[in-house]
Amino acid sequence: MTNGLPATQMPAFGNVLSEAEIASLADYIYTPLAEVPQWTEQAIKDSHVIYKPDLVTGDATTAKPVYDADPLNVFLVVEAGDHHVSVLDGDTFEPIHRFKSRYALHGGPKYTSDGRFVYFASRDGWVTKYDMYNLEVVAEVRAGINARNVAVSGDDRYVLVGNYLPHTLVVLDATDLSFVKTIPVTDEQGESSRVSAVYAAAPRQSFIAALKDFREVWEISYAPETPLQVARIKMDDYLDDFSSIRNITTSWGLPETRRMVR
Secondary structure: OOOOOOOOOOOOOOOOOOHHHHHHHHHHHOOOOOOOOOOOHHHHHHHOEEOOHHHOOOOOOOOOOOOOOOHHHEEEEEEOOOOEEEEEEOOOOOEEEEEEOOOOEOOOOEEOOOOOEEEEEEOOOEEEEEEOOOOEEEEEEEOOOEEEEEEEOOOOOEEEEEEEEOOEEEEEEOOOOOEEEEEEOEOOOOOEOOEEEEEEEHHHOEEEEEEOOOOEEEEEEOOOOOOOOEEEEEOOOOOOOOOOOOOEOOOOOOOOEOOOOO
């Protein structure tokens, strides 16, 4: 707060605020809330909206894009400062479409395996399903108050949402974003943790979740024989995010992963 942070949008306030004011502000920021806000399963269900019921299903073989560009060579530009998304032709770099997004998308868009649908997560917990063929928002749901990112299962069945607030993982049906399950992120002592990031590990038929407040990585299986079961992997240190994980083994005997690249 005093000196700012180079190469970021954080300015210096040392010439505006006194040392006492900066110390007081820091104390305020770190003061625990009297009551932690909750976002219940019912709140998730109540927020759920399907805008295009006729578009929630379908794959890349049952529809034709409304544009002429190669559907496997279009890409998205997330305009973080303006809260819009632009769809660009990968061959010409010409804009195909631009639409308003939820506030502060984070974690990167995640696609279904055929590229037909894409999912966005916003900082304030909204998850959006978007049809890349018809250029339409299909469905939305608010899965939390402060979300980190989403991951899509390799079989296109589930979307997993990692939340800072509340301390949960939320499983959604990838078809229409309807609620499937909440997984509280707690340890054996009942303490809870924020979720730093979630990713899909398709060869293992599982999701991987990094935790900010526990020295653990969680693997959530979506294999038919272990549906949405959690394996807790102890770590030597905390993971805010991760670029590689070594020597992961699980209780259900999946193959060991030597390196998993973000």
